[in-house]
Amino acid sequence: MLFNSFAFVLFAVVVLLSYHLLRAPNQQNVLLLAASLFFYAYGDWKLLSLILLCALDGYVVAILLHRRPERSRPLLVVGIAVPLAVLGTFKYFDFFVDEVGRLTELVGLGSPDLALELALPVGISFYTFQTIGYVVDVHRGLIEPERDPLVFFLFVTFFPQLVAGPIERSTNLLPQIRRRRTVDGQDLLHGTYLIAQGFTKKIVIADNVKPIVDSIFAIEGASGPLILVGSIAFAIQIYGDFSGYTDIARGIARLLGFRLLLNFRRPYWSTNPAEFWNRWHITLSNWFRDYVYIPLGGNRAGRSRTLVNLMATMTLSGLWHGASANFVLWGAFHGTALIVHRVWSDRRPGKAPVVLGWVGTMLVVVIGWYMFRVTDGGQLIDGLSALVLDPAFGGLALATLGTVVPYLALMVAVDIVEWRVIDRADEIDPSWILSPVLTSLVVMIAVLGSDAGGEFIYFAF
Amino acid sequence: MLDSPASRRSLSILLVAFLGLVAIEVGARLLADDEDDTVSERLLEPPAGDGVWVVGNSIFKTGVEPTSLADLIDRDVAFEYHGGHYTSLWYLIAENALPQLDEQPDVIVWGFRPRYAELPAFRQNRPNSTEEFEVEGDRTYDELATGLEGPDNPFDQLATDLDDQFLSTALASHRTDATTTVNDASLRASLEVLDVLGLGVADLLRTDVVDGDRSLLDVMNRIVTGGEVELAEERVVDGVGDFIEGEPTRFVDGFVPRTAEAIADSGADQLVVIWRPRNMAEGVPYEAEERFVADALEWFADRDIPVLDVYHDERLDISLYGEGDHFNPEGRALVTEIVAERLAELGHGTSSP
Numbered sequence: 007m008l009f010n011s012f013a014f015v016l017f018a019v020v021v022l023l024s025y026h027l028l029r030a031p032n033q034q035n036v037l038l039l040a041a042s043l044f045f046y047a048y049g050d051w052k053l054l055s056l057i058l059l060c061a062l063d064g065y066v067v068a069i070l071l072h073r074r075p076e077r078s079r080p081l082l083v084v085g086i087a088v089p090l091a092v093l094g095t096f097k098y099f100d101f102f103v104d105e106v107g108r109l110t111e112l113v114g115l116g117s118p119d120l121a122l123e124l125a126l127p128v129g130i131s132f133y134t135f136q137t138i139g140y141v142v143d144v145h146r147g148l149i150e151p152e153r154d155p156l157v158f159f160l161f162v163t164f165f166p167q168l169v170a171g172p173i174e175r176s177t178n179l180l181p182q183i184r185r186r187r188t189v190d191g192q193d194l195l196h197g198t199y200l201i202a203q204g205f206t207k208k209i210v211i212a213d214n215v216k217p218i219v220d221s222i223f224a225i226e227g228a229s230g231p232l233i234l235v236g237s238i239a240f241a242i243q244i245y246g247d248f249s250g251y252t253d254i255a256r257g258i259a260r261l262l263g264f265r266l267l268l269n270f271r272r273p274y275w276s277t278n279p280a281e282f283w284n285r286w287h288i289t290l291s292n293w294f295r296d297y298v299y300i301p302l303g304g305n306r307a308g309r310s311r312t313l314v315n316l317m318a319t320m321t322l323s324g325l326w327h328g329a330s331a332n333f334v335l336w337g338a339f340h341g342t343a344l345i346v347h348r349v350w351s352d353r354r355p356g357k358a359p360v361v362l363g364w365v366g367t368m369l370v371v372v373i374g375w376y377m378f379r380v381t382d383g384g385q386l387i388d389g390l391s392a393l394v395l396d397p398a399f400g401g402l403a404l405a406t407l408g409t410v411v412p413y414l415a416l417m418v419a420v421d422i423v424e425w426r427v428i429d430r431a432d433e434i435d436p437s438w439i440l441s442p443v444l445t446s447l448v449v450m451i452a453v454l455g456s457d458a459g460g461e462f463i464y465f466a467f
Numbered sequence: 468m469l470d471s472p473a474s475r476r477s478l479s480i481l482l483v484a485f486l487g488l489v490a491i492e493v494g495a496r497l498l499a500d501d502e503d504d505t506v507s508e509r510l511l512e513p514p515a516g517d518g519v520w521v522v523g524n525s526i527f528k529t530g531v532e533p534t535s536l537a538d539l540i541d542r543d544v545a546f547e548y549h550g551g552h553y554t555s556l557w558y559l560i561a562e563n564a565l566p567q568l569d570e571q572p573d574v575i576v577w578g579f580r581p582r583y584a585e586l587p588a589f590r591q592n593r594p595n596s597t598e599e600f601e602v603e604g605d606r607t608y609d610e611l612a613t614g615l616e617g618p619d620n621p622f623d624q625l626a627t628d629l630d631d632q633f634l635s636t637a638l639a640s641h642r643t644d645a646t647t648t649v650n651d652a653s654l655r656a657s658l659e660v661l662d663v664l665g666l667g668v669a670d671l672l673r674t675d676v677v678d679g680d681r682s683l684l685d686v687m688n689r690i691v692t693g694g695e696v697e698l699a700e701e702r703v704v705d706g707v708g709d710f711i712e713g714e715p716t717r718f719v720d721g722f723v724p725r726t727a728e729a730i731a732d733s734g735a736d737q738l739v740v741i742w743r744p745r746n747m748a749e750g751v752p753y754e755a756e757e758r759f760v761a762d763a764l765e766w767f768a769d770r771d772i773p774v775l776d777v778y779h780d781e782r783l784d785i786s787l788y789g790e791g792d793h794f795n796p797e798g799r800a801l802v803t804e805i806v807a808e809r810l811a812e813l814g815h816g817t818s819s820p
Contacts, residue, residue, distance in 0.1 A: 012633070013626040191474030195481050214646060221684040225691050232691065401666035402687055408657020409683060412649050436477045444480075445487035452638035453645045 007048040009254045009462070010209055017045065022261055031186045035156050038262070042165035046129070053127045056092055061162040063088035064137040068144040068151035068158075078145055085141035089134035096124050097131065101329030129169035131326060133162055135293055140176040142297055149176050157183045166255040166262075170248070170462055172269040172289040179264070187263030196431050197260030199440060202447040203420055203428075204253030205455070211413045211420075212246030213456035215239050218410060223379060229396045231403035233389050237376040239410050242417060244375065245274065247463045248287070271429075272421045277363035278351075279343040279370055290326070294319050313348065317341040327378070332386055336377040343370045416450070495637035507567035509599050510560070511547055512680055516570030518543030519815060520735075522560060522577045524552050526742050529696045529793040530802040531576075539807035540816025542573070546680065550698070553583045554722035559600035559608065561729035571735040574815045576806065577726070578740030580792060581759040581778070584723050585715045611722060654683060694796025695789060715755070718762035727772050738809060739767060741778040744792045748785040775809045777802065 007014050021041045028034050047054050067085035071078055100121045107117035140161070143149045152158040161180050167173075189197075222228060222236030249270040256266045273286035283291045299319040305312040317338065324337015350358075357363075373393070380386045427437050507513065514520035519542050521527055528548055537544040549556055557577050565571070601608060633639055655677060661669035671690075675681045688697035718724065723739075730737045741760055746753060760778050767774045777783065782805075787798030794802055810816050 011626070012630040013623060016622070016626045016629055190471065191477035191481070195477035198481060214650075217684065221688065221697055224697075225688055226695075228691060232687070399668075399687075399691060401661050401664075401668035402672075402690060404664075404666070405654065405657045405661060405668065405672055406683060406687060408660065409650055409653050411657075412653050435473055436480055438480060438483075441480050441483040441487060444484035445491065448484075448488050449491055449638060452633075452636060453642055454649065455639075455642060456646065457642075 007045050009251060010205065013048070017041070018258060022258075025262055026189070031184075032156070034187070035160055035183060038165070039156060039160045039163065042160065042163040042168060045165040046163065046168060049128065056096070056127055056130065057133055057163060058159075060089045060092055060134055060137045061159050064140050064162065065152070065155060065158045067141055069153065071141070071144050072151045082141065082145045085145075086138050089137045093130055093134045095122070096127055098325075098329045100124075105331075132171050132173055133168060135290075135326075136173050137162055139173070139293060139297060140180075143176045149180065152176075152180055154184075164259075164264075166258040166264075167266055170251045170255070171287075172252060172255065172267045173293050174267060174289070175292075178267055182264050189261065189263045192431065192436060193260050193263065195436055195440065196428065197257045199428065199444055199447075200253045200257030200260060202257075202444055202451065203424065204250040204255075204257060205451050206420060206447045207246040207250030207253060207417070208462070209250075209455040210246075210450050211417050212243045212250060214454065215243045215246070215410055215413050216456070218406060219243050219379070222406070228389070228392065229398040229403070230393045231397060231400045232406070233376060233393050234372070235403040235407045235410070237372045237379070238407065240379050241274070241372050241375045242410060242414055244378075244463055245270075246413075246417060251462045272425060274368065274371070275364075275421070276367050276371075277360050278358070278367055279340065279347045282367055282371060283340070283344070290323065294323050294326075298322060309352075313345045316344050316348070320344060330381050331383060332377055332381050335386075336374055339374050339377060340370070343374075420447075492637055499637050505567050506600055506602060507564040510564055511549075512545045513547070513568060514545045514570070514572030514575075515543050517573050518545060519810065520545050520547065520572035520575045522547040522557055522575060524548070525550050525696075525698050525793060526580060527576075527578070527740075529698070529789060529795075529799055530740075530742070531806055532799055532803045535800070535803045536807055539804065540810050542810075542816045545572070548680070554579050554726065555608070555611070556600065558611075558722040558726045558729070559605075561726045561733070562605065562608070563600050563602050565729065565733045565735070571733055574736040574738060574810065574813070575730050576738045576740065576810070577730075578742055578775070578777075579723055580742045580744055581756040581763070582744060582753070584721055584763075585718070585755065585759050607725060611720075611725075651677070692796075694799070696793070696799070698790065698793065718759050718766060723763065724766060727767070727770070731770075731772065736773070736813065736815065738773050738775055738806075738813065738815075740775045740806070742792065743777045743780060743783050745785070745788055747778060748783055748788055773809070773813050775806060777805065780805070 007017060021037070025034055025037055028037060043054060046057060064085060067081050071081050071085070074081065100123065103118075103120045107120075111117045140149075144151050152161065157180065160183050161174070161176065164174070164179065164183075219236060219240045222232055222239070225232065228236065252269040256269075259266045267289050269287060269289050271285045271288065273282055276282035276285055299315055302315040302318060303311055304315060307315075318341075320341030321334055321337045324333045324335070324340070327333040327336070358366075373390075376389060376393070377386060380389060423439075423443055427440060427443075519536070519540070521531060521533065521536075521544060523531075523546075527546070528550070531546075533544040533546045547560070557579070561575075561577075565575075654672070658669045658672055658677070661672075672683065672686060675686045676683050682697065685697040688695055727737065727739060741763060744756070747756075760776075764774065764776065782801065783794075783798065787794055787801060789795035789798070807816070
């Protein structure tokens with residue numbers, strides 16, 4: 007079920023009203039679990055088996071880890087292997103078969119036709135990682151295993167963040183599911199505001215920029231300036247699309263009395279690559295930091311090893327986004343940027359000028375988005391060459407960039423309100439400025455919202 | 468919920484925001500023009516009278532170059548382009564908008580692809596639904612459109628009703644116009660910047676986009692690729708998916724003959740183009756399509772309605788095709804000439820290229 011559909015609006019209204027009519031947390035949890043399963047099954051009920059399999063694995067393994075500490079290692083392997091197997095089968099199997107086929111063809115062995123051609127289940131990358139994180143947390147003793155299956159299955163399937171995150175940590179979400187939740191006026195205000203902000207980002211900003219992105223990326227032989235403008239427009243689109251989803255998810259959760267983790271903190275305000283990854287898809291960055299980078303040794307095993315760990319983590323993070331070489335390249339590109347930044351920072355501890363740092367970081371991010379958006383290898387190489395070598399159609403590119411400016415301006419305005427008001431909601435009294443801003447957002451959604459956007463980009467991951 | 472000052476203040480803020488929204492909606496309703504516009508006022512590019520009026524979708528957009536056609540036949544050409552639409556819309560335009568025009572065009576050029584015409588209810592979902600030209604009580608349209616698949620459960624039906632309610636608000640009812648206004652304003656501003664920078668492309672964009680009927684993306688694509696037509700509208704709609712299809716039907720039971728009859732009743736001449744789909748260019752005819760086209764040719768011949776049978780035109784080989792059934796620049800040049808020749812044969816314009 008898409009957030010930007012009236013089916014979801016109806017669903018959310020029914021769930022919210024029913025939820026607040028129930029008083030006991032257990033009853034509310036039953037309702038939320040049923041609603042979450044309905045939400046996930048709405049598109050294709052058969053996919054429920056996968057998410058339930060992953061949840062069952064996490065639930066059983068965590069309890070066994072606690073009961074049989076002497077067998078923790080094999081149990082941990084099982085706890086991680088099942089979700090990884092589900093993810094590998096549905097998301098990566100065909101990719102690796104294709105790549106192996108190319109190699110065997112190169113050496114004259116032909117290309118075996120082993121592809122499964124399975125449809126990618128929505129949200130699979132998110133709920134498998136959330137389950138793995140939980141099992142590892144129990145193994146590390148950070149959290150007690152959850153014995154109430156209702157609580158645990160709701161943790162894995164909680165509908166606001168089920169299909170595109172934030173990737174929740176057991177230490178944050180599980181305690182909230184267990185306890186009685188209250189919703190006060192501030193929750194209502196900020197939940198509503200986040201939802202309005204999310205819809206603005208998605209259907210006003212991202213979906214209105216989408217046709218420009220689609221068109222530029224469809225042009226064969228686009229010049230460097232056009233590719234640059236297309237990539238800038240895509241940077242706006244993907245930020246509006248993904249952070250918009252997260253805002254709606256966090257807003258809905260807030261109206262239910264939950265606080266989901268922050269996933270974006272104005273990423274395009276970053277002045278270096280490391281800061282960007284502390285602001286973009288924060289829950290995924292933290293997941294890779296805690297469950298990949300640190301277990302690899304992090305920065306504790308010498309400088310060279312740190313750099314290798316950084317590159318390995320970022321490349322895997324790229325692969326997480328999709329079973330395609332361009333995502334791996336995108337991850338490695340950002341890994342390289344992080345390494346260059348780290349080496350530079352080590353040698354020149356003084357801060358680089360802010361403007362210079364911002365321009366350099368945005369250049370890396372925007373070129374990275376080009377790699378992310380183009381899945382065809384030939385087009386990617388041609389495009390990257392054109393970026394450097396083909397300065398044609400500058401005027402045309404500038405005119406096209408002009409049509410993106412209103413949406414860029416709106417994005418900056420939304421970010422500023424978030425920075426000054428929403429992020430400080432727990433420190434300062436609710437601001438009256440939110441009244442006209444909230445009204446304006448809803449008016450913009452009604453008047454400028456696009457009908458044509460369709461799915462959220464990150465549903466494909 | 469009201470147990471703290473911050474909580475009460477938050478609810479007040481929310482209430483004021485809601486009241487503000489209600490006030491704006493009420494204001495928008497009061498300011499809205501009470502009189503419904505006529506159906507013909509919804510046309511994008513109405514004919515200027517005495518000229519050629521091309522009505523069609525992306526197949527026409529990639530198949531006929533209006534400027535070249537105008538030059539070839541020495542007549543004004545207006546292009547009523549609706550990306551992603553099919554025969555149901557041509558019917559609604561002919562039936563409901565055409566009679567309201569003060570001045571009829573000399574000739575209307577329209578057409579169909581048999582694969583889609585045999586599905587009278589075929590259309591795409593909301594982003595380009597056909598209701599714009601629909602008038603209540605059109606029993607012909609309603610009967611032919613009965614094949615439309617509606618929501619198949621009460622939940623979806625309720626969601627659809629909610630969607631309709633939202634779109635009927637004063638604020639949401641003009642959303643396309645508002646977006647176009649914002650996009651046009653930003654384009655004009657960027658053209659001013661281009662002028663200041665002395666970049667000549669501004670003049671072209673002013674002529675083709677601001678004063679003309681092309682989109683910026685279309686012009687950009689044509690310039691960079693040497694003539695390809697941008698089909699962003701189609702791709703956006705395809706991205707949404709949800710093609711709605713009815714049961715296949717015989718030619719005589721579909722929208723095409725009714726459209727032809729409505730145009731004939733209006734007094735305008737017409738030229739019906741039966742398009743050649745890609746599979747024909749690849750030498751793979753489909754039996755159902757062949758039968759549909761044979762029936763169509765017979766029906767039009769019986770009524771002396773001029774047809775341009777591109778479907779069987781073997782000059783249009785696969786090298787002239789671009790994306791899907793659409794033509795590339797070479798294909799468009801040839802099809803434009805073919806249309807011009809046929810119009811000239813029918814007495815609409817000069818015959819010499």
